[in-house]
Amino acid sequence: MYFLLLLLGLTGAAIAHHSVNERAASTYWYQSIKHDGLGSSKTYVVYRNVKDYGAKGDAITDDSAAIQKAINTVDGSSTAIRSGAGLTGQPAVVYFPPGTYLLNSGLKNIMGTVMMGDPTSRPILKAGAGFKDNILLIGQQGAGGLDTFFHEIKNLVLDSTAVPPAKSILLLQFSVSQACQLSNVMFNMPIGATGHIGVQTAGQVMPLLMNDLQFFGGAVGYSAVALQLQLKNWYFKNVDTAIKVGDTLTQVTGQGLRFEGCRIGLDATSGGSGHFSLIDSTATNTSTVVSAAASTSMQGSMVLENVIVDSSTVKIAETTVLTGSVQPGSTWIRGNIYSGDSSTATPNYSNGTKITTSRPMALVNGTGHYYTVAPPTYEEYDISNVINVKDVASYKVAGDGQIDDTESLQAIINAAAGKQVLFFPHGTYILTDTLFIPPGSRLIGEAWSTFSAYGSKFKDPKNLRAMIKIGNPGDVGVAQMTDFLFTTSDFLPGAVLVEINMAGDKPGNVSGFNCHFLITGASTASCKTPAACTTARLCAHFTASSSAYWENSWATGQSGGSATPGAAGGFLIEAVNGTWILGLGTEHHDLYQLNINNAKNVFLGLEQGESPYWQGSGNTVVNPAPWTNALLPSDPDFDWCAASDVQCRMALYQKISGSSNINLYGGAFWNFRSGPMQTICSSDCQTNAVLYENNTQMYSYGISTINDKNLVMESGVRGNSHAITVTQAANSGDPLAGFPQDKPAICAGYFRQS
Known part of the structure; x- marks a missing residue:
């Protein structure tokens, strides 16, 4: 788009x-x-x-x-x-x-x-x-x-x-x-x-995400039509119908929903909806927790996990198909299911079945729910304990998009760590070197206060440098960022906009809330070759030593409708001690949108992804170019594709390799335009959406695509290499309203337990 x-x-x-x-x-x-x-x-x-x-x-x-x-x-x-x-x-x-x-x-x-x-x-x-x-x-x-x-x-x-x-x-x-x-x-x-x-x-x-809402009374709490969305910690009391799903809704994860005194919790009887995952939720004094339409295809697929009720039921076409709770340790799935052990691409369709599943102990609280955290407001702090970074007499901070603020901001952040909250008035803060965020830091912006990388230190794609570096390996404590925008003011192929190394002493203490990445570089008129147009290496890198919570984040790696390369990768997750990502949008990055590599204990509530517009039909720069000479060990090299197959060599939405204890609850992967002329896709503009390699204890629910021939390609299954395990043809539904040429494909569940 x-x-x-x-x-x-x-x-x-x-x-x-x-x-x-x-x-x-x-x-x-x-x-x-x-x-x-x-x-x-x-x-x-x-x-x-x-x-x-x-x-x-x-x-x-x-x-x-x-x-x-x-x-x-x-x-x-x-x-x-x-x-x-x-x-x-x-x-x-x-x-x-x-x-x-x-x-x-x-x-x-x-x-x-x-x-x-x-x-x-x-x-x-x-x-x-x-x-x-x-x-x-x-x-x-x-x-x-x-x-x-x-x-x-x-x-x-x-x-x-x-x-x-x-x-x-x-x-x-x-x-x-x-x-x-x-x-x-x-x-x-x-x-x-x-x-x-x-x-x-x-x-x-x-x-991407709407969080921590309360509804009292009324006919309908939420009337939902959207391509993808995560709902986190919503409370409904005495609402007739808490959530009413429209017939063009494609992908939703509902986490921590509480229905109390409602007639219906989730009304999905319109018949055309895509996938809904309902997890860590409760219903009391509510007649029907879920009411859905009859279906024999991917339309209306559903996952219920850790849904605790008193006497509520699940109904399909007014027929009760489930009574009572879905306790921790099991998942109820409706739709196409793949065990991950099959060598064929034939799904097992179920109108509702329970499978045995697991959750990593590192990701859940004492009641078995995935940890969630409300965005901090720092309302507990007195005005004397909050510092405006532009109002510190000893250090001049401009925030004007022109003056280098790196040294002054570093001094202010160091002095405030563990003592004061730092408030960044709206503006653009130019950084010519790494800004280190030490333990004890609490930073809050205003209307998306912007950090922008600039200068020679971020130029070398073989010597990556973080613009924002959160802690060092081994650090444990608090480092929170709220309401910021990360960007570049130049073409900086060596820039990692945010690098997280430290771990929170409890979930949410190392975190980002409502923080977005808008990688724009400079004027596209200065692009003479594709390599000269590369704007950044990565949006965010969660390193092996980190443990972080990241909520409501959009990371786009390309300037609008640009027909040239942008950033190489979106989010790279290599953490092993607990990572929570809720409401993530990663778009238009050259190699991948999300890469989970040699990681453990990752919860993903929703990922939305979209292909780079410049890739695909008619493109003469094929992946991994223009990054061929600067690939990281975690990067895909696309060696499973023919050298000139531009549709096969388009950026992956999701790559998960060598990882364990990975629980994913929503993937919404779209391809609407393709190639330098940005031709509107009619079908199969891209060959592969997701690559899974050599993973264990991995559960992925609600993999949704538009205009992708294959949903999942997997290696490591009984020695298979890059086998196609989930196809669009076996999971295709009705055309999407507003995009009549597009048919979403939705796989309800794909899991590998060993």
Whole structure:
């Protein structure tokens, strides 16, 4: 898919059903800290407190116009409106202090905007009794789609309890794609309401993760249509239908969902949905935890694992097929199943069967659930313990996309480690050498504060150098990064944007939240040969000594529709002590999108991948070129392909080699365009999607592809080398709405237990 080139800058709270009349005064540091982020001009205002724009938050005054003004305004002195797409240089944080903000008309967000409330006392956006629209908040620019990036909504309560229960009202339309966040938001609706819906995603959208949400009352909690998505730690109470799946949803992982007092937990009766994995979830006083349509193909495939219920049932076409819980140690699968031991590509289709499975002890808590962590807000810190990195007298930090900030930032980070939280106002911080993040570090950005690599030290593809280096091997402790963007300001084939070496002393203490990689290099006009266009070596490297938790991350390795090479690889995982990755999007990297190499104990909640546009039909630079002379031992060399077979030599979405105790719950791998002319694919634009080599105790659920001839190729099965074990033809379903030429193929389960 095409995406807009964004260089922002210059180039679980606990569940509580709060009363709307009881809001505490704010002590949150973010409201008090100095906000001096840089935008498109010296007068541009990044941070906007809605009360500075006339909002009252008194539950009486209509605050609709004031809040929309805070979203729209270019700067503090003019009445100009931010550009329609909220593009380069026009990010904004629209901040809500505690209070109840009455709305008589709906709001609309703009691209590049963070709508953020005080997490210590979440503000309420409350539809009035006379609310005149049908949507309380349109959470994205335009109607939504594949180019809808960089929208963020967190720490808010959306409330429709004053609206008549039969009126049709949607609290949040969130039709977005990657690099977006919906986190720590409550949706409060009347119990028994027939027309109220909490969240809806619609159209051709690719969100990665929505996390730590709560739903009370209403007809539907979440109305879901999307190409891929992970839902983490959602709570539904007294909602008629918690989740209603549309007929064009392709790949979803639901982790840590709690259904309480609902009629239906998951309604997948529309019949055209792809794959849904429901794990680590519970249902109490809920009649039906899952209701699905009849199917004899990959459509409507499903995985249930560690789903604990009281008396709930699973129904297919109104026939009960499962009663009671799916306890740890087993997995219930519906769809095409491959044991990984077969030498043929013939699946075993099941309408619902249990298999014996395992989870690595290193990845689970005392109840057998995979560890999850809420994104930190550092609300426990007083303002005196939070430092604005641009407000340290001893060290000048510019964040202007021009001045080298490496030395000053290193000194500030070293001094703050283990003592203070570091706040990075929005801007672009140029780094000409490695920035080391020592144990004890807590870094938080603002509207995707950007670290950008530049200079000769990152040029050598045979001598890789990290831009951000998190700890040294053997280090144990805390190193957290939240709300950042990593990029390059030059063609830097030796750059590893983030290298993680240290381990957390508990899961989540070494972590990245809502951190994205947008590798752009410089002007494509300076590309004279393919090798000159290589922009970076890797987005992220989790080394063998690391143990880290990474949540909601988009890593794209190519500039928009560029017909030239970009970055060699997306994420390289070589850790052995526990790695958790939730909501990962890796796109357009030359060799692979995700590489798990000689690793152990890896949990992957969802991976979305997409091929580089420049590869494929008509391409004259075939993999592993232009990286042939600088391959790492972990890199694929594509020696299983004929030398001139451009479709076989396209980047792998996922390569897993020599690894054990690997548990994967969603793979959404797409190929829409191919070759230098970016021809729209009709079918089989790419030969192979996934390569598995010599792995043990590996479980992969919901492998989804579009326009890939083979889903899985495996080596090491009884001596086989690069055998095709899962084909599109054996797993193909109906055409995808909006892409009528494309037929998704979905394998429900592929596992190797020995």
